[in-house]
Amino acid sequence: MINTGNNNEFQNAFSASFSYYFDNFGNEEQFFDSAKRWIDDKYFLIVFGCSNKDHRGQHILLFFSNQYFPVQEIRGYFKEGAYFAFRSDLFTGYSLRNKLKEFGFLEYSIQESMILSNNDYRLIKNIFELIDLETKMPMSETQSKILISYLDLLLQHMQRFYQQLMEDKLNEFRALQKDFMSELHTLFDSKRKCLFLLPSLTLLSRKLNCTTRFLNDVSLKTSKNTAQYHIDNFIVKIAKELLAETDLSVAEIAKKMQFDQPQSLTRLFKKKTRISPLDYRISII
Incomplete structure (x- = not known):
């Protein structure tokens, strides 16, 4: 997966004044330790990860919010991965509420999530790497525009994946x-x-x-x-x-x-x- 450092001290300071954060996790507990903190602070999470051996190491892409973060269902699900955490005020003029209406899959449960094909996995991995790199850049209006374009690109690809899933499982x-x-x-x-x-x-x-x-x-x-x-x-x-x-x-x-x-x-x-x-x-x- 994507290699980024895990700095809890920085993460705590970050949540007080920033609208987004990117990190990776190497095990389930590492994910829960940080994810719950973001969820409690009313961040949204898009998680890209590899499921555990019981799920045959398949790659998944999930969306969580403080309205939907089923800890008991998620436990034992992730092996490793990365996540992009952001608040609804991520960027000026960006309405997550409208996105939730446009992209219905953001309200699906973990049981309704899809398994990524190898091609889809590589594509999403590339987008996550771009998000990772951009979050390390100095904050600016240009950075905001770039991040919002990456987020929209990610959601558009997720929409296409689910549309294909609907066709395949009609x-x-x-x-x-x-x-x-x-x-x-x-x-x-x-x-x-x-x-x-x-x-x-x-x-x-x-x-x-x-x-x-x-x-x-x-x-x-x-x-x-x-x-x-x-x-x-x-x-x-x-x-x-x-x-x-x-x-x-x-x-x-x-x-x-x-x-x-x-x-x-x-x-x-x-x-x-x-x-x-x-x-x-x-x-x-």
Whole structure:
């Protein structure tokens, strides 16, 4: 991997006034000792490393934040590697929030991460070496521009890797999409015409053991619509059936569908159909 010195004293001083830091690690404990400090200081980490022998020495590229740093899942995963730590205020005009929206894979779990091919490994290694060299240069506006270009280049390549992964494992993702739709329908009690639980992206992703962003991306890839789109359509479909087949009020229907407030059902119904539940009932009489 990349050869850089490990200076804890410098690292502690650095975190007080700098927005980025690059370092390598030769073992798991070395990684955790430094990584947790950066995470606690609300830095983001992009980690490029070699997994341990149980994972056959494969190379991986992962993203961590203070919202997602699953220590127990990561333990035993890394053998050695390097990381680039940076805060959200890394550079003026650089919005990490927008990047998180643009690059959904940054919100994937470690189980959803990809193994790099030999060619991908060499490419990412080169980019990490460029980042390493640039972080050693004197701070300047030019350095900021160069680092942000490297970071964007890294994220763009990660995006391409995941897009290719989606193509290579399309059949697996279609099976996951089928399971998602099946789980969604199991929440409906057809005899009592009610929902056991109000469907949500969080609920269904937990049932399927994946992250909400991953489930949405898989659904988008396999059905051209997000998982949330299917959830909303499912809820509105049931509401339409109850409006057409019963004399229940909107409040009573909302209760049968496990909504806390009738207004929540009304808002969703109007969003999907552009008319209120009562107007829909009138239109089909």
